[in-house]
Amino acid sequence: MKTVNPLYLLNLRGRWGLHQSQWARLRSLARAVCIGVLFCASIQGSSAFADRANSELSQTSVSIGDARIRLPLPGQTTAVVYLTLHNASSQQQLLTGVKVVGSDRAELHKHIHENGMMKMRKVDQIPVVAGDTLSFEPGGYHIMVFDMAVAAPALSAQRVYPVTLIFEGGQSVNADAQPVR
Template identity: 30%
Template sequence: MKQVSLFAASLLFSAGVFAGSADQVVVQDPYVRLAPPNAPATGAFMVIKNNGDKDIKVVKAENTASKVTELHNHLNEGGVMKMRPVQSVDIKAKGEAVLKPGGLHVMLIDLKAAMKEGDVVPITFTFDDGSTKKVDAKVVRPTAAVAPMSEHKH
């Protein structure tokens, strides 16, 4: 009887009866900024849309290109822009979170190997209900329009 119950539960799960937050999420335009040679870190950016009827949180990000992955934000502290890890990225019901240079983003820290333009970095997001969503972020060369002011040389 126990095996029948486990089998029935697995069928319900695979049929989507226990749909999680990840099923309500659409990720648009994911990309990783091509890091300069020998740079130890870079960022990933995208728009995460919540098509569901309840607020959700991204609580974790993982990838295979770096040893450490963190959710980050840029903050202005006394006129100085600083990056800080955040516990989660909140996405309101029917809303979106814009991950962009100078704001919320995914930090890829301690890169395992040099990246090339056109490479694809798989990033897996975990939501507050435990569900996950994998997105493929293409490595792109930064342009003046997306490079933060801190990277400009004078």
């Protein structure tokens, strides 16, 4: 088997019939384009990596499942979100806030038994144990959504409501809550 000299493969000047000055300009242009592409890729890659590291938890470490929103009754503006939160990481995560598109304010809440009475209280943070699943459900943790802007019932039942859970350090996880009645 005959080996081919790599320099021969790269010598396109002779194949294309280019003059030496044309070939030099073409090579310079090709180098400039390659350098520009590499520079842009390195900037894009580093900023994307930094943004992801600073603002989002890896979808494989913390995930949201079965997100649903109970929309306000007619004439009301308060809704509630239920979901399942799974922490597959090796560290406890501290949930510190929540945002729901279409509302002015959303809060983390918990039902508690106090003196034989069931009460709902706002909580500032919720620890999510490493390797554990935490359910936000009636009678336990849930997300209260205030001043909800809801369209006509027929329209609001057809859309999803983006929910962002915010963790200590500013990281976040997103999910779409399906409307339920």
